[in-house]
Amino acid sequence: MGSTVIIGLGNPVLADDSVGLRIAAELRRRLAGRSGFTTVELYSGGMWLMEAMAGHERAIVIDAIVSGGTAGAVYRFGLADLPQTRTADSTHDASLPVALELGRVAGLHLPGKVKIWAVEAADVETFSERLTPEVERAVPLVVEQVLRDLDECLDQPLRKNQ
Numbered sequence: 001m002g003s004t005v006i007i008g009l010g011n012p013v014l015a016d017d018s019v020g021l022r023i024a025a026e027l028r029r030r031l032a033g034r035s036g037f038t039t040v041e042l043y044s045g046g047m048w049l050m051e052a053m054a055g056h057e058r059a060i061v062i063d064a065i066v067s068g069g070t071a072g073a074v075y076r077f078g079l080a081d082l083p084q085t086r087t088a089d090s091t092h093d094a095s096l097p098v099a100l101e102l103g104r105v106a107g108l109h110l111p112g113k114v115k116i117w118a119v120e121a122a123d124v125e126t127f128s129e130r131l132t133p134e135v136e137r138a139v140p141l142v143v144e145q146v147l148r149d150l151d152e153c154l155d156q157p158l159r160k161n162q
Contacts, residue, residue: 002057004150005111006031006039007049009063015128016071016121016135020062023117026143037150050099050110058153059111060146061096064121064135071122072134074142079114115149117142 008024011017021041028039040052045063053059065075079096096114103110119142122132131139 003036003038003055004058004060004153005053005056006037006060006146007052007062008039008041009043009045009049009061010041011043013127013129015123015126016119016131017064017124018129019064019119019121019131019135019139022131022139023062023119023142023146026139027146030143030147045096045099047099047102049096050103050108053100053111053114054103054108056111058113059115060149061114061116062142062146063116063118064124065118066121066124069120070134071120071132072138073120074138074145075118075120076145077116077118079116081116117146 006024006027008020008022008027010020012021024039024041031037031039038056042048042052049061067075069075079100096116100110100114119135119138122134130136
């Protein structure tokens with residue numbers, strides 16, 4: 001089967017920006033005792049995100065998004081859906097596709113399959129450890145959707161006894 005890394009991104013004290021961290025924490029709880037899964041919480045993307053993926057066959061990234069959509073809406077992306085940006089100032093600011101490209105050039109074993117789950121944020125500017133109600137309602141939905149994704153690549157589904 002190979003290993004899967006689940007990475008929640010965000011800032012734990014900026015309201016809805018913490019949604020990826022919250023979902024990752026719930027997935028860690030739900031996957032406790034199961035082999036082949038690593039759950040990571042990161043406060044920054046780019047190269048740190050690539051480094052967290054190193055050595056895994058699959059990666060699932062969960063984050064907040066501000067795209068002008070309805071607060072609490074859930075989106076699923078592939079790498080091809082993300083912009084490929086490079087900054088001249090620092091490779092730490094590289095987009096995920098660029099960070100993965102650099103990692104592969106450096107010889108790192110990186111996931112062949114990467115899925116990104118995003119929740120439309122209502123508030124990413126207020127200092128708060130609470131999610132807005134719309135985003136809070138999305139948390140269990142994304143947890144279940146990620147578990148369904150994981151079931152698809154396993155011989156013995158995770159959710160059979162849950």
